[in-house]
Amino acid sequence: MTDLHTKNVYIVDLKTTNCYNCDSPVKSPEKTIKLDAKVKVNEGEKLDPAQAAQVMNSIANLTTYIKESSVILSAGDGVTGVLVKEEDPMNVEEVSFAFLSGNDSMNIIDNKDYLPQFSRSVTVPKESFEKAISLNVSVPFVAVVRFHNMAEDELNSIVLGNEVLAIEMGAPICNLTDKISINFRDMKYEGIPSCQSWNGEGHRPVWTDDGCKTMSDGDNITCQCSHLTFFAILLAPLNQTIPSSDLNKLTIITQIGCGLSIFFLSIALFMHFIIRNFQTSKIFIQLILAIFFLDFTFLMNNFVANLKNSVGCKIMAALMHYFMLATFTWFAVQAFHISLQLYTGGKILIHHYILKVSITSWVLPSIVVIALLIAGKYGEQVIHTDNNENNVAIRIKTSNIQISSSGKNITAILGLCCMLGITWGSAFFAYGALTIPFYYIFTALNSFQGFFLFIYYYNLRRSGETGGGLKENSNSNSSNSTLKTGLDNHENPYINQPDKK
Numbered sequence: 254m255t256d257l258h259t260k261n262v263y264i265v266d267l268k269t270t271n272c273y274n275c276d277s278p279v280k281s282p283e284k285t286i287k288l289d290a291k292v293k294v295n296e297g298e299k300l301d302p303a304q305a306a307q308v309m310n311s312i313a314n315l316t317t318y319i320k321e322s323s324v325i326l327s328a329g330d331g332v333t334g335v336l337v338k339e340e341d342p343m344n345v346e347e348v349s350f351a352f353l354s355g356n357d358s359m360n361i362i363d364n365k366d367y368l369p370q371f372s373r374s375v376t377v378p379k380e381s382f383e384k385a386i387s388l389n390v391s392v393p394f395v396a397v398v399r400f401h402n403m404a405e406d407e408l409n410s411i412v413l414g415n416e417v418l419a420i421e422m423g424a425p426i427c428n429l430t431d432k433i434s435i436n437f438r439d440m441k442y443e444g445i446p447s448c449q450s451w452n453g454e455g456h457r458p459v460w461t462d463d464g465c466k467t468m469s470d471g472d473n474i475t476c477q478c479s480h481l482t483f484f485a486i487l488l489a490p491l492n493q494t495i496p497s498s499d500l501n502k503l504t505i506i507t508q509i510g511c512g513l514s515i516f517f518l519s520i521a522l523f524m525h526f527i528i529r530n531f532q533t534s535k536i537f538i539q540l541i542l543a544i545f546f547l548d549f550t551f552l553m554n555n556f557v558a559n560l561k562n563s564v565g566c567k568i569m570a571a572l573m574h575y576f577m578l579a580t581f582t583w584f585a586v587q588a589f590h591i592s593l594q595l596y597t598g599g600k601i602l603i604h605h606y607i608l609k610v611s612i613t614s615w616v617l618p619s620i621v622v623i624a625l626l627i628a629g630k631y632g633e634q635v636i637h638t639d640n641n642e643n644n645v646a647i648r649i650k651t652s653n654i655q656i657s658s659s660g661k662n663i664t665a666i667l668g669l670c671c672m673l674g675i676t677w678g679s680a681f682f683a684y685g686a687l688t689i690p691f692y693y694i695f696t697a698l699n700s701f702q703g704f705f706l707f708i709y710y711y712n713l714r715r716s717g718e719t720g721g722g723l724k725e726n727s728n729s730n731s732s733n734s735t736l737k738t739g740l741d742n743h744e745n746p747y748i749n750q751p752d753k754k
Contacts (some may be wrong), residue, residue, distance in 0.1 A: 514703025
């Protein structure tokens, strides 16, 4: 006889020196039941997702016929599961399932401390049972079914372990605060894991990460999901790996370039707004303003990412995306403005022209960013590198440099390319053997873009021209612009010549 309050009872066999735990926290189901909705898979083919959905829909009807508290569910090759009933609806508790491998039988775990011993585990919280009862489920239960070799989605996504888990409780359970936990431990995989779910509709799965959070720690992956449905861990290809030495160098080039660009762009803005002895194109100044904030947010991005704050990361990503879109929009407006100047002969008669392009260039990117922010598309992006550690030293030498006329021409051309956003096109050549070299070209040109624009702006001030060769005189009804090119600075040698005798 044992005391009712005794938790564990052990039997010691003195002959074999073995000790058996009679109340083990790892329990096997009491009985095996074959489901009426069976999955049929032809040789060489994969499991039909529609049949898997039918299997899960048929489980709720079994609870009224099952007398045991737990049973093994079988629906054909590659489809097994476990169903557990809560005997007392007024006293429900969380239930955990675990198994050692994809082909191993599923066990019921009473003590969560034992879960790390298994490579896969699923924990269904108490809140999910309470929600099922509130949705008029007379006999609270949970069934976890494992599907092997299910057909891929339209994107041919790679599924970790080729395993899909489905959880059914007889009611649509969602918006859980105490989330369902799915753990895969000691898994060998290549790629970026992402916990995804499928609602069981359609002939092919449509995976989504809505309602699921992915946490990976080396070979261990944990999915925390707020709803019940089909679950799988999809593996996305790794981002292209670059040597860490190159990443360090590119980072330093970016920080120096953006820092210099911010410094010189702030000087240009100071010269425009404080020293008002020179009228500059308003479009060109707003382009400078957009690039200034883009470089500033880019520099702050690394600092915010190191804080490991998800909210701050999303806000910084949204701001950086907004100013990048605004910069590209102003690139397009600047190109359109120059083309319109050339077409109209230097005079643009459009009612509130500057106001219209300003509203378009600043408001349109905000609509895109707000929509993506609401959709939850911003987050952390990890750049994967190799394990090489290289120290990088950069030395900057300064000296007095005389800028020749050819140097000024090169600076003007480079400034014009930056003003029109042409330098961003170098990213299209970063392919194959040219990937790393063009990474450096792209980083140098675009991180120093603000500096090049300042040199261009400064040369325009000295030559008496305006931004982009454009000068605008606006009144209340229209925007009149005149185009002045470098040809105006050269004297015609055939004018004022002495008459021939």
